[in-house]
Amino acid sequence: MKASATLQVERRVTGSRNELRKIRESGKVPGVIYGKGLGAPVSISLDGKQLAAMLRSHPHSVIEVDVPGEGKHPIMMAELQRDPISHQIMHIDFQRIDMNEKITTSARIDIVGSSIGEREGGMLQLILHELDIECYPKDIPDVIDVDVSSLELGEHISIGDLKLPEGIKATQDAETVVVAILAPQKERTEEELDHIHDEELQNAKHRDAAVAVEKD
Template identity: 30%
Template sequence: MATNLTVEKRNTDKRSILTELRSKGQFPANLYGYGTKAISLSVDEPEFIKAYREVGKNGVLKLKVDGKDYSVMVQDMQVHPLKNAVTHVDFLAIDLNKETEAEVPVVLTGESVGVKEGGVLQRVLATVNVKALPADFPEQLEASVEELNIGDSLSVKDLPTGKKYEILHEEDEVIASVTPPKLQDEETDVETEEADAEGDAPESSESVADDSQEEQKKDE
């Protein structure tokens, strides 16, 4: 059974209206996609968070707008970096019988042998693009790194596969690897040396000319 979310149409993007929305615990949103023109919406934040948690990142919501129902996925969500509050959402109206694409999180489990020996786990991909019917998207894809030694890597081919979804990446694309600690130290040393060299380098004629022009402007 789909999770319902009732929203209201919003007729303007004026700053005063947006401020009023947020003062009432609401945020602006847009609806577009299958079977609809673009519609501006206002959404109750607590109700949205409740519904979003129920269905997950790529879950399907039944959006109710002026008595009409739309099957939607959250296409984009913006969150205030300090207040941790939702500031805007894009809802994508979808055809439940047509495959679509979405990003699915990759969760690494366990502690690798290489890390226990002092290696460093380097994460390359945090999500992968997946194609499936809207109701068949996995919430996440898990892969164990426990058997990775120093120098080993985890690739897309190591992710769990399913008949109901397709991972849209090359099988040999790296998700994570375990690098030697010495390599990390060497890279840090090289970066430090390059930074020192840049700091000791003489100023170019262009930068000196720019400085002179700035001084002349100040004198004038």
């Protein structure tokens, strides 16, 4: 993934909570860019809709932006703050990166194919939605495809089983399960269901009797 200019940022003066509120009310998001290669952290604001679109499609992408007063720099999202109730983006931190140094980031996992186990009635369960990786910024993949075509009932794929693109190294435990095919639950007969119902009634009667004794 090469750096691409997808966000327009404006320099802002670090101000009060009231000024930050005005920025948000105008549809923009306050933020900061920091890191090696910048003279000092740069306070910025950017369009909220454009930022939201980037986060939906490529939240871990490398972005080349023209930082006012600092020139063009490759950056990546470092931290995102949302309102706990409205989930509105309140603030974003970007870190300036060196394209010639390896970084740690994450890549979305995408399931490819239809498994044997699913066709036999099993259920596919995606356990790991993103994979932590180490690579050069230019090599960050948009997604990591996981082919489940050969998986049968009860089988799974771990991080160590993944065929990663060249230059990509997983940083999590190789034994971590990424996706599994769960066996279908056995359907109970009417006799088994009646038995379970009778046991539940008996348990309820015992609970009521115990409560009555305590009240006495």
